[in-house]
Amino acid sequence: MxxxxxxxxxxxxxxxxxxxxxxxxxxxxxxxxxxxxxxxxxxxxxxxxxxxxxxxxxxxxxxxxxxxxxxxxxxxxxxxxxxxHVTKLDLRNPYYPxxxxxxxxxxxxxxxxxxxxxxxxxxxxxxxxxxxxxxxLDLSLNDFNYTPIPNFMGSFTKLSYLNLSSSNFVGLVPHQLGNLSNLKSLDLYSSNSEIWVSNLNWVARLSSLKYLNLGYVNLSLASTSWLSVINMLPQLEELHLPGCELDQVPYSLPFVNFSSIQVLDLQVNLFNSSLPQWVFNISSSLVVLNLRGSGIGGYTLNDIDWGYFCHMQTLDLSSNEISGEFDKFVSSLCKCDNNISLQVLDLAYNNLGGQIPESLGNLKNLKSLNLVANPISGSIPASIGNLSCLEELYIGTKLSGTIPESVGQLKELINLSLEGNWNGVISETHFQSLENLKTLVLSSWNKSLQFDVSRDWIPAFSLQHLYISYCQIGPNFPQWLKTQKELRSLSLVKVGISDRVPDWLWEQTPQLQNLGFYNNRLRGKLPKSLEFAPGATVDLSSNLFEGPVPLCSRVTSLSLRNNSFSGHIPENIGLKMSTLEYLDLSKNFLSGAIPLSMSKLKRLQGISLYNNLLSGKIPMWKPLTSLSVLDFSKNNLSGTIPSSICSHPSLDILKLSGNNLSGNLSSLQNCERLSQLGLAGNQFHGEIPNWIGEKLSNLAILSLGGNMFSGNIPENLCHLSNLHILELRHNNLSGQIPTCLGNTLSSYMEPYYSADPGFHPDYRNDMELNVKGDIHEFSLTLVLVNLLDLSNNNLHGEIPKEVTNLSTLGTLNLSWNHLIGNIPEKIGNLQNLETLDLSGNHLSGTIPPSMSDMTALSHLNLSYNDLSGPIPSTNQFTTFNDPSIYEGNPKLYGCPLPTNCSTFNRHQQHESQDENAGDDKMLWFYFHLGMAPGFVVGFWAVCGTLIVNKSWRHAFFRFVDQMRDRIWVTYAVTSARLLEKLKATRMET
Structure with missing residues (x-):
C-alpha cells in the first residue's frame, strides 16, 4: 500500500x-x-x-x-x-495568505x-x-506574542533597513531607534494597534530616512508635533502613517523641507480639516496621495487646481466629506493636456455631484476608477470605452440611463461594478472584449435592466466572482453560467428566475466560496448532500425550494429561510456540518424534534428555527461557547425551559415565543448576557420574577405577552437601563403601573444597537409586536422599535405622569385595563410616539391639548372610556378621521363625530327633558306595579287572621259595630245642632 x-x-x-x-x-x-x-x-x-x-x-x-x-x-x-561578515538577515514569513x-x-x-x-x-x-x-534586518510577518521591541535594536549602527512590521510587537517604541543614523527604511507597521510612541523626536535624528511606515502605531501623543518632525527628513520619499490616531494636521508650514516626497499616506486618521496648503508645495513630486477616511474633508473639490498634480499616479480621497462636481474636477485634471499620469482615482463615499463627463475618456492612463456612494447623476458616457488601460471600474448610486456598449471595449478590465438605476438591455456586445474580466457586479435598483443574451452564448471571460441583483435575467436559469468553470462566488438576487437549478450547477459547488440565490422563485428539490469550498456561505432564502433539508458540508453559514422545506431536520446535521457557524431554517414546514446532534456544532454562533412545525421538548445541549443567538419561536415545542439553556456562555438573544412552553422562568437566572428575551405566546404562569431586573441587567428587549403571568409588575424591571421594548400584553397582571418605568427609562429608552451583533447579516431578527392596532412582524428594523405594551391586563389606578418622560417612545399601548383618571397633561412630550392606544379603560376628563403637538402620531385609539369635551381640531388631529377611535365616549364632541359643541348642548337639554319625562313614567309604572301585591298582602294579613281566629273575629266585629254606632250618634247630634242654628239665624233676619 x-x-x-x-x-x-x-x-x-x-x-x-x-x-x-x-x-x-x-x-x-x-x-x-x-x-x-x-x-x-x-x-x-x-x-x-x-x-x-x-x-x-x-x-x-x-x-x-x-x-x-x-x-x-x-x-x-x-x-x-x-x-x-553577515550583512543581511531576512526572516520575513515567506507565506502571506x-x-x-x-x-x-x-x-x-x-x-x-x-x-x-x-x-x-x-x-x-x-x-x-x-x-x-x-x-x-527583516523580521516581519512573524509572531513574537505581544512582546516589546527590544531596546538594543537601536545599537545596529550600520543598519540601513529595518522591518519589524506585523509581528505582534506591543508597547512603547524604543527611542533608541533614533540612533540608527544610517537607516534609510523603517517599517514598524502594526497589525494589532497595541504599539505606541510617547513622541517622535527620535525620528528627527534619522536624517537619511527615505521610507517610513508607522502604520497603526498609536501616535496620538505626538499629534501636535508629528509634521514638524517629518519636515526634518529632507530625503524622505515615502511616508505611511495610516490609522495612527492623529487628530491634528497643520494647515501650513513656514517652509517645506521634505519636498522630495513621492508617497504620502495619511489614511484612516482623525483629522478634521480641509486639504492642507503644504500639500500643494509638494504636488510636483507627489506620485501617491492617500487620504482615505482621514477626516480631511468639508471642502469643495472644485476649489483646488488639480492641474498642479500632473505627476500624480494614485489619488485616494474616499470616505471623507468632500463635495463638488465631478465633471468640473475632471476638467481641472485635463489641464495637464497629454501629461496626465493618473492611474488610480478613488473618490468613493463622498458628496460629489455633477455628472460623468465625456472628457473622462482623456484620462488614458487610468487603471482604477471608483465613484460609488456619491450623488453623481446622469449616465455613463460612451467615452468610457477610451480608457484602454482600465482594470477596475466601480460606479454606483444615482446614475441612470443605459449602460453604453463601449464598456465592452475595455480589454484590460478585471473588476467591473455597475450599480444604479439602469434601464434598457445589456447584451453580449457589452462583454465582447472583456477577456480578462474576473469580477462582475451589476445592480439596477429600479429593476428595469433586462439581460438579452442568447441561450448558447459563450462569454469571452472566465469569472471568479459574479454578483447580479435587481435585474431581469429570468424566468429561465442562465445557461451561460455553465461555461464559468472558475467561479468562486455566485450571487443572483431578485433577478426574476422561476426555474429549477440545473444539475450541472450543483456539480460546481465544491469550488464555490459563496452562493446566493435569495429572493427569486427557484423551485424543486435540492440534492440530499452538497459539498462547498471550505468556509463557504450559502443563502437560498425566499424561494420555492421544497423537500428535505440538504446536508451542506464545509459551509460556515447556511440560510434556507422562507422556502417550503419539510420533513425532519437531519439527525446527523451536527456531524456532517461541523463547521457551521450560522444556520437559518426559519419560515419553512419542518417538523419533528430538534436534533440532539446540533450540540456538536462547536462553532455555532447563531441558529434560527423560527416559524416551523417543530415539536417535542427543547433539547439539553452541551455548552456551545460561541452560541450568541437562539431562536426557536413560533413552533409547537412543549415542556419547560431546560436548565442547560444558560450553559452557553455567549448567549445574547433567546427567543422562544409562540410555543406551548410552561412552568416558571427559574432556569434563566444565569443567562446574564441576554440582551433580548422573547417568551410571548406560551403558558408560563406565576409572578414575573423580581430577579429579571437584577440578574438580566443587559436586557434591551423583554417580551412576555400572551402568557398567564399574574401579580404586580415588579419594580425591579426599572433596573433594566438598556430596555427599549417591554411587552407584557395579554396576561393577568394587576396592581398599578410602576411610576419608575418613566423615571428610570427616560434617558435610556433609545434605539438599541448591539455593539456585537453576534450573528451573520443574513440572519433576520424576527419578532412579532402589536403596533398600530395590529400584529406586525419586525425583522431588520427591530433595533429601531421603542415600545411599551401593557394592554389586556387587570391594571388599575392612574396613568403615571412619569410615562411622559419617555421622549423616544414609539408605541404606548395601555388598552383594555381598568385605568382611571385623566390622560396626563404632558403626554405631548412624547414627540416620537407613533402609536397611542388607551382604549377600553375608565379614563375621564378632556383630551389634553398637548396631544395636538404629537406630529409623529399616526395611530390613535381612545375608544370606550369616559372622556368628555371637544376633540382637538388642529395639527395631527386633522388626520384622525375615523369616528371609531372615539366611540364609547358619549361626552366627546367635535370632528369626526357627528356632533359639534352647539348640537351637543341641545342634545344635552333634550336628553335632560327626556330623562325627566322618563322618570315620571317610570314612577307611575312602579306605583301601579306595587299596588297589586300590596293589596293581596294587606287583604290576607287582616282577613285571613279573622277567619282563622274566632275570638279576634268577634272582637273585630264588636269594634266595627261600636264604631258604626259612634259615627251615627255623632252625625245625628251634629246635624241637629246645625239645623237649630240655621233656624235661629232666619228668625233674626
Whole structure:
C-alpha cells in the first residue's frame, strides 16, 4: 500500500521550499551579499546566529538549514562577498495568505493555518549585537506574542533597513531607534494597534530616512508635533502613517523641507480639516496621495487646481466629506493636456455631484476608477470605452440611463461594478472584449435592466466572482453560467428566475466560496448532500425550494429561510456540518424534534428555527461557547425551559415565543448576557420574577405577552437601563403601573444597537409586536422599535405622569385595563410616539391639548372610556378621521363625530327633558306595579287572621259595630245642632 505524507508535513515542506526560494531570490537581487561566499563565515557571527535561533520557536522548521560551519549558506542569511561578515538577515514569513503573489497564496482554508505555522516566535536574543556589520534586518510577518521591541535594536549602527512590521510587537517604541543614523527604511507597521510612541523626536535624528511606515502605531501623543518632525527628513520619499490616531494636521508650514516626497499616506486618521496648503508645495513630486477616511474633508473639490498634480499616479480621497462636481474636477485634471499620469482615482463615499463627463475618456492612463456612494447623476458616457488601460471600474448610486456598449471595449478590465438605476438591455456586445474580466457586479435598483443574451452564448471571460441583483435575467436559469468553470462566488438576487437549478450547477459547488440565490422563485428539490469550498456561505432564502433539508458540508453559514422545506431536520446535521457557524431554517414546514446532534456544532454562533412545525421538548445541549443567538419561536415545542439553556456562555438573544412552553422562568437566572428575551405566546404562569431586573441587567428587549403571568409588575424591571421594548400584553397582571418605568427609562429608552451583533447579516431578527392596532412582524428594523405594551391586563389606578418622560417612545399601548383618571397633561412630550392606544379603560376628563403637538402620531385609539369635551381640531388631529377611535365616549364632541359643541348642548337639554319625562313614567309604572301585591298582602294579613281566629273575629266585629254606632250618634247630634242654628239665624233676619 502506498502511504502519503500528512497534510501538515506537506505544508511544512512547502514552507521550507518557499523559504529557500525567498533566500535565493534575495541573494540574486542583492549584489552585496552571498550565500556561497568563498570567504568563510565569521565564527563569532555564526555563534551569535546559533544563540539567536535557540531563542526562537520554529514550528515549520524554516531554519532547519542553520547547521554546519558556513552560516552564509543558511536560509535568510546574507554575507559580504569580500569579508564574509553577515550583512543581511531576512526572516520575513515567506507565506502571506493575503499576498497577490500566487506563489505564496494557496487560496484554501489552510491559508491562515499555514501562515501561523510559518511564523517565527519566541525571544529575540541580544546575541544579534555581535553582527557588527548587519545592514539589513527583516523580521516581519512573524509572531513574537505581544512582546516589546527590544531596546538594543537601536545599537545596529550600520543598519540601513529595518522591518519589524506585523509581528505582534506591543508597547512603547524604543527611542533608541533614533540612533540608527544610517537607516534609510523603517517599517514598524502594526497589525494589532497595541504599539505606541510617547513622541517622535527620535525620528528627527534619522536624517537619511527615505521610507517610513508607522502604520497603526498609536501616535496620538505626538499629534501636535508629528509634521514638524517629518519636515526634518529632507530625503524622505515615502511616508505611511495610516490609522495612527492623529487628530491634528497643520494647515501650513513656514517652509517645506521634505519636498522630495513621492508617497504620502495619511489614511484612516482623525483629522478634521480641509486639504492642507503644504500639500500643494509638494504636488510636483507627489506620485501617491492617500487620504482615505482621514477626516480631511468639508471642502469643495472644485476649489483646488488639480492641474498642479500632473505627476500624480494614485489619488485616494474616499470616505471623507468632500463635495463638488465631478465633471468640473475632471476638467481641472485635463489641464495637464497629454501629461496626465493618473492611474488610480478613488473618490468613493463622498458628496460629489455633477455628472460623468465625456472628457473622462482623456484620462488614458487610468487603471482604477471608483465613484460609488456619491450623488453623481446622469449616465455613463460612451467615452468610457477610451480608457484602454482600465482594470477596475466601480460606479454606483444615482446614475441612470443605459449602460453604453463601449464598456465592452475595455480589454484590460478585471473588476467591473455597475450599480444604479439602469434601464434598457445589456447584451453580449457589452462583454465582447472583456477577456480578462474576473469580477462582475451589476445592480439596477429600479429593476428595469433586462439581460438579452442568447441561450448558447459563450462569454469571452472566465469569472471568479459574479454578483447580479435587481435585474431581469429570468424566468429561465442562465445557461451561460455553465461555461464559468472558475467561479468562486455566485450571487443572483431578485433577478426574476422561476426555474429549477440545473444539475450541472450543483456539480460546481465544491469550488464555490459563496452562493446566493435569495429572493427569486427557484423551485424543486435540492440534492440530499452538497459539498462547498471550505468556509463557504450559502443563502437560498425566499424561494420555492421544497423537500428535505440538504446536508451542506464545509459551509460556515447556511440560510434556507422562507422556502417550503419539510420533513425532519437531519439527525446527523451536527456531524456532517461541523463547521457551521450560522444556520437559518426559519419560515419553512419542518417538523419533528430538534436534533440532539446540533450540540456538536462547536462553532455555532447563531441558529434560527423560527416559524416551523417543530415539536417535542427543547433539547439539553452541551455548552456551545460561541452560541450568541437562539431562536426557536413560533413552533409547537412543549415542556419547560431546560436548565442547560444558560450553559452557553455567549448567549445574547433567546427567543422562544409562540410555543406551548410552561412552568416558571427559574432556569434563566444565569443567562446574564441576554440582551433580548422573547417568551410571548406560551403558558408560563406565576409572578414575573423580581430577579429579571437584577440578574438580566443587559436586557434591551423583554417580551412576555400572551402568557398567564399574574401579580404586580415588579419594580425591579426599572433596573433594566438598556430596555427599549417591554411587552407584557395579554396576561393577568394587576396592581398599578410602576411610576419608575418613566423615571428610570427616560434617558435610556433609545434605539438599541448591539455593539456585537453576534450573528451573520443574513440572519433576520424576527419578532412579532402589536403596533398600530395590529400584529406586525419586525425583522431588520427591530433595533429601531421603542415600545411599551401593557394592554389586556387587570391594571388599575392612574396613568403615571412619569410615562411622559419617555421622549423616544414609539408605541404606548395601555388598552383594555381598568385605568382611571385623566390622560396626563404632558403626554405631548412624547414627540416620537407613533402609536397611542388607551382604549377600553375608565379614563375621564378632556383630551389634553398637548396631544395636538404629537406630529409623529399616526395611530390613535381612545375608544370606550369616559372622556368628555371637544376633540382637538388642529395639527395631527386633522388626520384622525375615523369616528371609531372615539366611540364609547358619549361626552366627546367635535370632528369626526357627528356632533359639534352647539348640537351637543341641545342634545344635552333634550336628553335632560327626556330623562325627566322618563322618570315620571317610570314612577307611575312602579306605583301601579306595587299596588297589586300590596293589596293581596294587606287583604290576607287582616282577613285571613279573622277567619282563622274566632275570638279576634268577634272582637273585630264588636269594634266595627261600636264604631258604626259612634259615627251615627255623632252625625245625628251634629246635624241637629246645625239645623237649630240655621233656624235661629232666619228668625233674626
Amino acid at each position: 502506498v502511504s502519503f505524507p500528512s497534510p501538515l508535513l506537506t505544508l511544512t515542506l512547502l514552507i521550507q521550499l518557499l523559504s529557500q526560494f525567498t533566500t535565493l531570490q534575495a541573494s540574486l537581487l542583492d549584489p552585496t551579499s552571498s550565500n556561497s561566499s568563498s570567504v568563510s563565515c565569521n565564527q563569532v557571527e555564526r555563534e551569535a546566529l546559533v544563540h539567536f535561533k535557540a531563542g526562537l520557536k520554529d514550528h515549520s522548521r524554516r531554519l532547519s538549514s542553520w547547521f554546519g560551519t558556513d552560516c552564509c549558506s543558511w536560509a535568510g542569511v546574507g554575507c559580504s562577498k569580500k569579508t564574509g 493575503y499576498s497577490n503573489d500566487q506563489l505564496y497564496h494557496l487560496q484554501n482554508s489552510s491559508g491562515a493555518a499555514a501562515f501561523e505555522l510559518a511564523s517565527l516566535g519566541g525571544k529575540i536574543n541580544p546575541s544579534l549585537l555581535d553582527l557588527k556589520y548587519l545592514s539589513y
